[in-house]
Amino acid sequence: MSRELAPIDKAKFVAAKRAAEMIEDGMRVGLGTGSTAAWLVRCLGDRVAMEGLNIVTVPTSTRTADLAREVGLKVVSLEEAGWLDMTIDGADEFDGELNLIKGGGGAHLREKVVAAASDQLVVIADKSKEVASLGAFPLPVEVLPFGLSTTRSLLEETLISLDVLGRDVTLRMKGGVPFVTDEGNHILDLHLTRIGNPRQMAMVLNQIPGVVENGLFIDICDRVVVGYGDGRVEVRDINEGSVEEGRVDFLENENLFTDLEE
CATH class of the missing domain: 3.30.70.260 (ACT domain)
Structure with a gap:
């Protein structure tokens, strides 16, 4: 690793890496916007380069699209892709029912459209984004x-x-x-x-x-992947009522940790 990550960045990275493992060959994937989603894009680019993963992506903002192309992902419009298998995105807040506030990056309109056109919405977040009730984040x-x-x-x-x-x-x-x-x-x-x-x-x-459009995402999130600074990760499934616990190793791959915009 080219630099030591702060605990909050480690938490974002492990959540993103765990979510990236959910993507299977041939999937059509929506890509969110924001710092945590940027980790996801990097992790998916690494899988494409290392494993030859064949996926099509639909970014929710121009900056996500630019990063996706930079790391070697195939980018198409939602019209070209049609229905998506999964969208993975971050959140500014989520509650116990997996309701969300999104839009800190200003892309919640496209994010909501892309999420609605997906079989599943998976949210990736660090533990600090979990709240008892929504509203502390504007x-x-x-x-x-x-x-x-x-x-x-x-x-x-x-x-x-x-x-x-x-x-x-x-x-x-x-x-x-x-x-x-x-x-x-x-x-x-x-x-x-x-x-x-x-x-x-x-x-x-x-x-x-x-x-x-507003930034409230109600009854649309299927799973949330919560990352911790020590490498622990939880996958909470609202439909199955399950919580899967695990740990993600940090890779010594400099491509994932350089020139990442927050």
């Missing part, structure tokens, strides 16, 4: 640039009637200007602290004019 809501101030006002008004502890709404910025998604939209981050009824909130938010 909830991203992708909105149209047209009528942005109106949409924001409607969101703020709607939050008054919902079971949340905080109601601050901020426009996501990057480099001093509003963040722009791959679809050309903006993101409003809802600082809620706690979401009492995630299912209700997901439905209500998407009814607001100008809202394209």
Whole structure:
């Protein structure tokens, strides 16, 4: 290994490596966006190079697509791939029912579309992403640039009637200007602290004019792979109600640990 990884990065890596082992030859695979998903892409690239694994991938963002091509993965559009066998993605938060908050990287719209077009959604995360109730991480809501101030006002008004502890709404910025998604939209981050009824909130938010999609993923995740800094890994299956425990060895393969963007 070219450098010593911090415990949080080790946890992300072991979760990603364990999930990469779930991929079989001939699969069509959705690839998520974010630092943990980037580990997955590297691990899949390593399997393709070492084992000759033949897979087709559908990335959920341009930066994931660039990394996938860089490590030798075949990249196609969702239209070309059709239905997917599995999507593997990260999460900003997950609860005991495997409901998620996603969108910290600004790609939750594409991530939700790709996940919905998959037989299975597998989430990879370090232990710190597990919460008793969703909401500590700001909830991203992708909105149209047209009528942005109106949409924001409607969101703020709607939050008054919902079971949340905080109601601050901020426009996501990057480099001093509003963040722009791959679809050309903006993101409003809802600082809620706690979401009492995630299912209700997901439905209500998407009814607001100008809202394209929110970052709540409800009843869509099948398994979560939880990594720990000491190499331990858990695979929790919501459908089977099972928990598989194991350990992942760190490979002395410099290709996996260099030039990885967080």
